Amino acid sequence: MGKEEGVKDTSVSLKPTNQCKTFLPMRVLQVFLMLVVLALGISVVSMHMIKYLKIQNLAPTTLISKSDEITTLESFIKPPSSVWHSMNDSELLWLASMEPRRYEYPFKRVPKMAFMFLTKGPLPFAPLWERFFKGHEGFYSIYVHTLPDYKSDFPSSSVFYRRQIPSQHVAWGEMSMCEAERRLLANALLDISNEWFVLLSEACIPLRGFDFIYSYVSKSRYSFMGSADEDGPYGRGRYSYAMGPEVQLSQWRKGSQWFEINRELALYIVEDIIYYHKFKEFCRPPCYVDEHYFPTMLSIRYSHLLAKRTLTWTDWSKGGPHPTTFGKSVITEMFLKMIQEGQSCLYNDQTSQVCYLFARKFDPSALEPLLKLSPKVLGF
Numbered sequence: 001m002g003k004e005e006g007v008k009d010t011s012v013s014l015k016p017t018n019q020c021k022t023f024l025p026m027r028v029l030q031v032f033l034m035l036v037v038l039a040l041g042i043s044v045v046s047m048h049m050i051k052y053l054k055i056q057n058l059a060p061t062t063l064i065s066k067s068d069e070i071t072t073l074e075s076f077i078k079p080p081s082s083v084w085h086s087m088n089d090s091e092l093l094w095l096a097s098m099e100p101r102r103y104e105y106p107f108k109r110v111p112k113m114a115f116m117f118l119t120k121g122p123l124p125f126a127p128l129w130e131r132f133f134k135g136h137e138g139f140y141s142i143y144v145h146t147l148p149d150y151k152s153d154f155p156s157s158s159v160f161y162r163r164q165i166p167s168q169h170v171a172w173g174e175m176s177m178c179e180a181e182r183r184l185l186a187n188a189l190l191d192i193s194n195e196w197f198v199l200l201s202e203a204c205i206p207l208r209g210f211d212f213i214y215s216y217v218s219k220s221r222y223s224f225m226g227s228a229d230e231d232g233p234y235g236r237g238r239y240s241y242a243m244g245p246e247v248q249l250s251q252w253r254k255g256s257q258w259f260e261i262n263r264e265l266a267l268y269i270v271e272d273i274i275y276y277h278k279f280k281e282f283c284r285p286p287c288y289v290d291e292h293y294f295p296t297m298l299s300i301r302y303s304h305l306l307a308k309r310t311l312t313w314t315d316w317s318k319g320g321p322h323p324t325t326f327g328k329s330v331i332t333e334m335f336l337k338m339i340q341e342g343q344s345c346l347y348n349d350q351t352s353q354v355c356y357l358f359a360r361k362f363d364p365s366a367l368e369p370l371l372k373l374s375p376k377v378l379g380f
């Protein structure tokens with residue numbers, strides 16, 4: 001019986017082995033599939049983990065290498081196609097304060113103008129600016145700071161496409177305004193070819209064609225930062241003795257928020273920690289910090305490099321805390337000509353009739369007449 005069973009067994013055991021030949025691959029396949037699913041799951045989770053960790057902790061890796069490998073100089077100096085990044089302010093300002101000390105470039109560096117728009121969100125004069133920039137690729141870069149939640153939707157053909165930088169909340173007349181300006185400067189400094197930095201608002205328009213503006217700024221010996229020693233409650237009256245010894249009353253300056261500065265001054269602003277803390281603490285409304293921080297700290301060290309005037313025309317003649325806003329009805333050829341050449345100032349120490357390259361404030365309704373007049377009057 002044992003034998004029989006044994007035989008039976010073998011026959012029985014033979015059958016399964018025969019079946020095994022068909023079963024085994026199915027089993028293997030099942031196990032294999034389970035492993036594949038498990039591996040996929042693990043890799044998806046770990047990819048997210050890496051991403052998360054990179055943003056949270058591995059910032060230095062993202063800071064130092066623009067691409068994963070730097071094998072050519074080109075890959076290092078080429079600005080990224082999008083200005084979006086995951087750095088916070090301390091990381092950004094630190095990175096932006098790096099600067100080559102060797103001023104003989106081993107490549108052809110075409111100096112560019114960085115146009116930095118400090119806005120709430122929409123750019124009502126975008127069509128005018130598009131026309132202004134057309135045909136001048138390679139000589140400018142654009143950076144837009146908005147309210148943090150604003151999402152712009154420019155088409156890929158627009159000069160503003162993907163030029164929005166990571167932004168934070170801004171309160172009028174407070175330090176957050178200067179912080180936004182420093183954020184714009186720092187982002188623009190990351191592009192090694194940016195040489196001149198212009199701050200503009202959504203209510204600003206260009207008063208001249210691109211070539212004219214590029215030439216005027218690039219040939220200027222001075223940077224256009226207002227810097228006046230003004231008596232009275234709106235000037236020296238805003239100074240606090242707590243700002244000493246770094247800032248003395250005689251060093252206190254006032255200037256327009258809307259500036260144009262070169263790379264050296266932009267770096268000095270971005271690297272500053274001493275004046276920043278003094279102004280943040282002791283210049284609060286009615287001390288409007290955006291009118292004093294940069295003018296004062298630049299005057300202390302770089303007075304000889306400042307034109308001590310702004311390039312942006314503004315009408316303060318009506319008084320009050322805000323300048324006049326101009327709408328559709330006032331935009332005529334005569335009005336624009338008056339802004340363009342109606343005053344006199346110094347340009348490279350010579351008297352000049354061309355004092356302003358930009359103007360504000362304009363209401364969105366001004367766009368239509370401006371587009372009509374720009375070829376004839378503004379030169380673009």
Ligand SMILES: *[C@@H]1O[C@H](CO)[C@@H](O)[C@H](O)[C@H]1NC(C)=O
Nearest residue numbers: 056057059087088089090091
């Ligand atoms: C930026 O991130 C770093 C690293 O996580 C942190 O040490 C630093 O305090 C952050 N700075 C700001 C302004 O949030």
